[in-house]
Amino acid sequence: MGPSDADLAARVVASDDRHAFAQLVRRHQSAVRSVLRRLCAGDSALADDLAQETFVRVWKGLRSWRGGARFSTWLHRIAVNVWLSQSRRSAPRVTEADLEAPSAAGAVEARRDLERAFAFLRPEERMALALAYAQDLTHEEAAEAAGWPVGTLKTHLLRGKEKLRQRLVPEEGAA
Amino acid sequence: MTTIPDPEAALRDAGYLDDRKFTDGVLAALPPRRARPRTAVLLAAGAVAGLLGAVTLGEPVVEAALVLGGSGVAGMLIAGAVMVLAAGTLLKSTR
Numbered sequence: 001m002g003p004s005d006a007d008l009a010a011r012v013v014a015s016d017d018r019h020a021f022a023q024l025v026r027r028h029q030s031a032v033r034s035v036l037r038r039l040c041a042g043d044s045a046l047a048d049d050l051a052q053e054t055f056v057r058v059w060k061g062l063r064s065w066r067g068g069a070r071f072s073t074w075l076h077r078i079a080v081n082v083w084l085s086q087s088r089r090s091a092p093r094v095t096e097a098d099l100e101a102p103s104a105a106g107a108v109e110a111r112r113d114l115e116r117a118f119a120f121l122r123p124e125e126r127m128a129l130a131l132a133y134a135q136d137l138t139h140e141e142a143a144e145a146a147g148w149p150v151g152t153l154k155t156h157l158l159r160g161k162e163k164l165r166q167r168l169v170p171e172e173g174a175a
Numbered sequence: 176m177t178t179i180p181d182p183e184a185a186l187r188d189a190g191y192l193d194d195r196k197f198t199d200g201v202l203a204a205l206p207p208r209r210a211r212p213r214t215a216v217l218l219a220a221g222a223v224a225g226l227l228g229a230v231t232l233g234e235p236v237v238e239a240a241l242v243l244g245g246s247g248v249a250g251m252l253i254a255g256a257v258m259v260l261a262a263g264t265l266l267k268s269t270r
Contacts, residue, residue: 022198052201056201056204
């Protein structure tokens with residue numbers, strides 16, 4: 001067990017400790033990038049750009065993290081805000097052709113298809129699914145990261161899951 | 176697009192993304208270190224303390240400022256600390 005998120009954050013705030021910040025980034029990069037890949041419907045280059053922007057904002061705003069929420073909840077909230085800002089600025093880069101392109105079988109391809117299927121969801125459904133299934137977040141924390149009550153999260157979650165099921169689950173009797 | 180028999184299970188299985196050079200990229204994108212006010216505050220405090228000490232000991236303010244300024248940063252701090260000590264000693268002795 002290494003130092004806690006709070007300890008590392010305190011070192012960053014006290015002395016601009018980049019080594020401590022690098023530890024925070026390494027610890028959370030996978031979770032944040034995974035959430036953003038789903039929000040960006042599988043556009044991994046865009047997702048990584050937004051993840052980088054997320055961590056830069058964390059660096060600049062770490063003093064404002066009071067420790068009331070867990071660090072990961074606060075971090076995911078920033079990631080969602082970065083994605084929302086970006087999606088207001090520009091149209092999606094995933095095209096219809098991308099979405100319909102057949103994939104090879106395999107776990108990685110299946111994961112990629114799942115991410116691409118997020119393009120068929122409304123933004124709030126993407127947020128609900130991406131956050132509720134994020135590593136390490138409870139539904140309460142996912143709702144907090146989205147800025148919603150838990151009931152709202154669950155509503156969007158149900159709708160999103162149903163749309164994904166319709167898109168991805170093979171119909172019975174189909175070859 | 177492939178079919179996924181159990182999307183919920185697939186949602187739970189986000190997998191782990193290797194860092195590769197991601198953290199290095201973040202560190203390279205960070206803004207430069209913020210200038211800390213600590214040094215400036217220490218210098219100002221040292222200078223003020225030195226001047227106060229000089230005044231307390233009856234030295235003219237202008238002369239004291241010239242001496243402190245001419246002796247450089249370290250000199251200012253040392254002189255400030257010495258003069259504060261001297262002023263304290265003087266005050267104690269007059270009680």
